[in-house]
Amino acid sequence: MGGVPRDAPASRSSHSGRPSGLIGKQIAGYRVESEIGRGGMAVVYRAKDLRLDRTVALKLLAPELARNDTFRQRFTHESRVAAAIEHPHIVPVFEAGETDGVLYIAMRYVPGLDLRHLLDRSGPLPVGTALRIAAQVASALDAAHDHGLVHRDVKPGNILVAKGTDSDHPEHVYLTDFGLTKKSLSLTGFTSVGQFVGTLDYVAPEQISGRPVDGRCDVYSLACVVHETMAGGPPFQRDDDMALLWAHQYDQPPRLTEKRPGSPGALDGVLAKALAKSPDERYGSCLEFVAALRAAVTGSAQGHPPTQVDLQVVGAPVDPGAPPDPPRWARPVFRRLPE
DSSP states (O other), X not given: OOOOOSSSOOOOXXXXXXXXXXXXXXXXXXXXXXXXXXXXXXXXXXXXXXTTTEEEXXXXXXXXXXXXXXXXXXXXXXXXXXXXXXXXXXXXXXXXXXXXXXXXXXXXXXXXXXXXXHHHHHOSOXXXXXHHHHHHHHHHHHHHHHTTOOOOOOSGGGXXXXXXXXXXXXXXXXXXXXXXXXXXXXXXXXXXXXXXXXXXXXXXXXXXXXXXXOHXXXXXXXXXXXXXXXXXXXXXXXXXXXXXXXXHHHSOOOOHHHHSTTSOTHHHHHHHHHTOSSGGGSOSSHHHHHHHHHHXXXXXXXXXXXXXXXXXXXXXXXXXXXXXXXXXXXXXXXXXXXX
């Protein structure tokens, strides 16, 4: 799996045309074995690294991207930054380069499903599962932000869900597609409306308006993903792209409790803050957002106010400014059990 967008139109090129066109061919030291993902700007193949005898996910970008010098330079820079990030929830990038006029990225091959396929197959996830996935993605995003890299395309298709290690960690999540960011693609003109890479369901308002972005735009996109994992769909669903762009910039998100009755009410406030139109009003990091999600769920699960103890009964000093004592019948009774 390579995390390539599956919701964009297929590209027309010698390297991204018919699925069988490259099967068995050798590209930059990799032998193409099968196609595993396709999007508007790239195709991902399962391939064999002939030098190290290992299976990789080989992503080939559309040739028209390689013809843009500015894009090539930024792509090379961002791929190197992504390759330098060592994190358990970021798909390792082994190599990125250009061969025969085509840009390519070789990444770890991750068996399993991406979150898009998992949601399409299973629908909304249990809250605990959604939180575990969100926490792993948040950790990956914050690590990238610490390296000065903003993902800008957080969505279920870029979140890979592999088998975990044990019952306490039933899934291991990887975030992919750092080397192909919207900042890079905007330099080529491919991010105009109608050519937007991937999907508009998870894009932050500041990305749409062309304002500067930082890690808080990934907080917004992650919140859209979390909403979908719990509610079965992203927060904004409209009939056309322009209406969806408008909704992200101006409409208030629906309450999760309306989409998923019975879910903790405190989640509404947490998601509303993460989906704020202004980055300044959101959480400062993805892990801060996930911590608030956890607090909303665990606080609701406890479901009762903290236990109060009558300090006079246990012999503690009494505050003269404290409210009057409750009647004796309402006080707790402590009895020594027979030894």
